[in-house]
Amino acid sequence: MSVPKIIHYCWFGGNPQPKLAEKCIKSWKKFCPDYRIIQWNEENFDVSAAPEYVRQAYAAKRWAFVTDYVRLKAMTEMGGIYMDTDVELVKPLTPFLAHDAFAGFETDASVQTGLLACCPGFPLFQEFLQHYDSASFVKPDGTHDVTTNVSVLTSLCRAHGLVPNGKFQVVDGFAVYPKDVFCPVDFDTEQLRRTGKTVAIHWFASSWKTEEERRELEAERARLHYERVSAARYAFFTRLLGEKTYNKLKALFLKR
Numbered sequence: 336m337s338v339p340k341i342i343h344y345c346w347f348g349g350n351p352q353p354k355l356a357e358k359c360i361k362s363w364k365k366f367c368p369d370y371r372i373i374q375w376n377e378e379n380f381d382v383s384a385a386p387e388y389v390r391q392a393y394a395a396k397r398w399a400f401v402t403d404y405v406r407l408k409a410m411t412e413m414g415g416i417y418m419d420t421d422v423e424l425v426k427p428l429t430p431f432l433a434h435d436a437f438a439g440f441e442t443d444a445s446v447q448t449g450l451l452a453c454c455p456g457f458p459l460f461q462e463f464l465q466h467y468d469s470a471s472f473v474k475p476d477g478t479h480d481v482t483t484n485v486s487v488l489t490s491l492c493r494a495h496g497l498v499p500n501g502k503f504q505v506v507d508g509f510a511v512y513p514k515d516v517f518c519p520v521d522f523d524t525e526q527l528r529r530t531g532k533t534v535a536i537h538w539f540a541s542s543w544k545t546e547e548e549r550r551e552l553e554a555e556r557a558r559l560h561y562e563r564v565s566a567a568r569y570a571f572f573t574r575l576l577g578e579k580t581y582n583k584l585k586a587l588f589l590k591r
Contacts, residue, residue, distance in 0.1 A: 336435060338433075338435075338454050339413070339455070341413060342363055342370050342371070342372045342415060342417075343415055344374055344375070344420055347375075347377060347398045348398045355538065367429070382401070385405075388400075392479075400479075403484040404467045410457075410460060414454045416450070421539065422449050422536070426534040435508035436508060438510075439513065439516050441514065442514070444489070446489045450518070458507070459506070459507050460509075463488055466491075513532075515528060519533050520536060520537055
């Protein structure tokens with residue numbers, strides 16, 4: 336089953352859209368002129384009937400977490416392509432519609448959620464959606480669970496066999512493309528690495544985020560940077576010493 340020509344995006348909270356959002360939506364119309372574009376908001380999505388996670392996130396005015404659920408609900412029911420409002424198209428998406436579902440790597444080890452697509456009823460995304468059916472946004476201590484949907488989707492994909500190497504692969508019908516295709520801006524450094532294969536650019540704009548969400552974004556960048564440095568260090572020393580020797584030395588060091 337192919338992905339239908341529908342573009343979904345979310346805009347909750349009623350704030351004016353920034354210039355970047357207007358520019359990105361204009362690019363969708365340019366490169367996907369025959370697609371239906373649906374904006375999901377309070378007028379066509381009943382937050383009160385949504386799972387507890389969504390209701391709590393909405394009450395806290397954490398719109399990004401509300402959209403984590405809404406995008407999946409829309410895609411699994413109707414099929415189509417979801418895009419964040421800071422995703423700009425530079426080429427048509429039509430060549431990818433033959434997949435059951437598609438997206439791209441955000442880093443070599445994580446799958447992006449700013450551009451996602453699937454056919455109606457796609458099983459892997461239904462499983463992704465079910466995560467929010469039983470989740471709670473407010474933790475027992477009253478703080479918010481700010482686990483990103485990137486982390487949730489990546490963990491799910493790895494459980495289904497995803498290899499975190501940044502290379503093209505298909506996981507149970509879900510085609511995951513290299514970073515340069517849909518996500519050429521480095522999430523860690525914010526540098527653009529556009530190539531001839533680039534179809535979309537996720538600009539990772541944070542102007543619409545709350546101060547708390549911006550802090551969380553910086554914390555996520557720091558975490559990914561640490562993972563990247565750790566992976567590079569591991570690769571260097573295992574090549575130099577061999578994995579067995581490296582692990583022995585590491586164990587001795589940690590005992591000190």
